[in-house]
Amino acid sequence: MLEANSITPYRLAEEARGLVNRNTVYAVARGDSARVDLSTLDGLIGTLRRLTGKPVSVCDLLEYQEGE
Numbered sequence: 011m012l013e014a015n016s017i018t019p020y021r022l023a024e025e026a027r028g029l030v031n032r033n034t035v036y037a038v039a040r041g042d043s044a045r046v047d048l049s050t051l052d053g054l055i056g057t058l059r060r061l062t063g064k065p066v067s068v069c070d071l072l073e074y075q076e077g078e
Contacts, residue, residue: 029053
């Protein structure tokens with residue numbers, strides 16, 4: 011999602027300031043997050059919608075990997 015829209019994790023963290031913790035943004039961007047709170051998803055989706063002008067859903071942010 012980020013790369014396809016030329017958005018860096020840094021820019022997303024800056025734009026989501028006050029909504030999502032900077033370290034959480036980087037962890038989600040790296041795929042290192044074991045779980046994500048609903049409020050975090052809400053902040054990320056809202057910020058990405060604003061930045062891209064496109065519809066963004068949970069499926070755009072998360073990928074299910076069986077057994078992990």
